[in-house]
Amino acid sequence: MATDLTDTVHALDAAAVMRLLPARPRLLALGEPTHGEDTLLDIRNELFRQLVEQEGFRTIAIESDCVRGLVVDDHVTSGTGSLDDVMEHGFSHPDLGLGASAANRELVRWMRAYNEGRPASERLRFAGFDGPLELTAAASPRQTLTALHGYLAGHLDADLLPCAADTLERLLGPDDRWTDPAAMMDPARSVGRTAEAGRLRLLAGELVALFEEYTPHLIAASSRDDFDRARLYGRTAAGLLRYHYWMADTSPARMTRLLGLRSRMMAGNLLAAAERGPVLVHAHNAHLQREQSTMRMWQGPVRWWSAGALVSARLGEAYAFLATALGTLRHRGVDTPPPETAEGLLYDLAVPADPGPCLVDARRLAGVLGGDTRAEPRVSPWFGYAPLDPARLADSDGIVFVKDVRASSG
Template identity: 70%
Template sequence: MANRIEETVRSVDSAALLRLLSRRPRMLALGEPTHREETLLHLRNELFRQLVEEGYRTIAIESDCLTGLLVDEYVTSGEGVLDEIVERGISHGWGACAANRELVRWMRAHNEGRPAAEQVRFAGFDGPLEITGAASPRQALTALHGHLAARVDTGLLPCTRETLDRLLGTDAQWTEPAAMRDPARSVGQSAEAGRLRLIADDLAALVEEQAPRLIAAGPPQEWERARLHARTATGLLRYHHWMADRSPARLARLVGVRDQMMARNLLALAERGPVFVHAHNTHLQREESSMRMGGQRLEWWGAGALVDARLGAEYAFVATALGTIRHQGVEVPAPDTVEGLLYALPAGRCLVDTRRLAQVLDGARPAPRVSPWFGYAPLDPERLADGDGLVFVRDMAPA
């Protein structure tokens, strides 16, 4: 069995990864089963540098799509200070990761002196969301309104900037920390929020209706940014609406809205060329996602499933699985799990042809691994062949 399993693995590099796929995808997604592990982030960086030589020009990570604009501006123009840009531009506190700083530094160095068409681009594709709540829609809405007011007949706008500010009120009411657990503390279903949803929808529609004028009025990046603000404004207001909901569907709708926002951002990025995506396996897998939250089992379609439904063979997903994360109490996997079988191989990391591995394991029925730490999601052995491949990393370096 061990020899047959070893025949399904190869070295981890972009050439081997692309050979594993039936065609070169427009969107190549690499998942991770946990966050903030420098070993995985450095591996992501290495693969992206190699994929740039293969024609990929954009990397999209699970980070705030609006603050990500700061990073993209820095890597393409050099404006700003690296440490400040990484801290402000990469959300969830992940700007503190050394590998994220190194990624941004390398992208800026790569772009120096290159024409725009040959530059690499950075994008966050998550909404301005945290597990504890969501941002105020002010930034996205006012930026969208301002973009349109400067370029189209103001009579077409659904409201004035003053009306928008009055309806938005204070940002503190939108970011109220208690609202995630107590719907009554959310303003997402207030009369003002309902009016803002209609305004955001009208502004987003106007961006599309006025596309010829807006595209001709400036560089493509401005058009892309207006559409991003439109997606974010409508998505945030929908998210806040469900934060205020009291029905049993509340949590499932929240996670579903978040991944829908992710998917819309990814599809927009795919319009401009090949994209390399990095995020949690749960967000990028093709099958339906699930988890337990607030005593409920939630099921929803993640961003990868939504993108795959639209792009088909143009979307490829490669998951990552781990052996040990000893600094988090995750020790050597049991030998009857998929991770245990791969851990027995000598390689510190490898790329696995999951469809061949599923054939090798046919009838063996590996046991599901159980993680002692909530922050690590093991493989589901029943879905081994659903992805296009698997990266296995034997041991995480100490934190």
């Protein structure tokens, strides 16, 4: 496939990324087309180091539980807990091996070493930006709802609060009522539309409203970290209760709303992280793209707006998205891409002597492929790898292309 793209294929580094972007981003999103590959996480780690040292980035946000992520943040900022404990308890999605990943462990170790002896204003921060949601279940709202209540009770007069702590405990009941994995496929098993859950949704809304009304007092009465953490608890408690409400729904809109609510929780966490300064975000391409997401499920096609689309609508050019694509993933059965695909074109352009990742101007690539030589969509023989959609190349600001991904040693 003949093109004039050779001069736009460069080695990936922070300087090349910043030159490609129209403006300095507050959120720089690096996508991945598959999970569980330490090669891709190593690339993420190196880019983050460069962004820290050369561009003043101080936060990394990954596709992991935002509440568990507080465990990691405490460790990297103040040394709380051992590295082993942090890797076990600070990451969600065990099916993806986030806590077992050698690359994630190295990221946490490096961040802690970097922060040692530095003032708080210069320390690196870690954030999970996903909700407390696993593939088959959502967490109980107990931890976040009671933590928000406790924060407010510690700083405001008791008569301002909409209820006492024991009222929340009574309404919440046992956690296993909320986390029943059968509820994902059987809405009747969900407690999200019980009278108790309805009352909790109202109380969560009142607690969040009270928090917002007393923002000036709360900022003055507590540390900024404690304030931000309480705000996260409020976002998450309200989001979980709304998510459980739609878990109990039986209409055709159920999965659309659940996917949209997850994206909304992600977007809220990303916008909050961006208030501290520029952030590198790492997640699946599908969570970071600007265009509407689609998925075919047992009930038919589902469409919703991803976290990247929601954040991009708010931030404009202050949101930048780099999609990652792969040439081969041979240990998963993904061999050399056909030459008529976008990945095939990039595979031919990648410098043979340089096995490192390349950075390509996505919009220029889209323009070339939209002319006389439009690319064919690549079909992956393995469900876990999502190829580039040649019709959506211009959705991203750049493409990180990794020619060959080798199996992770772990």
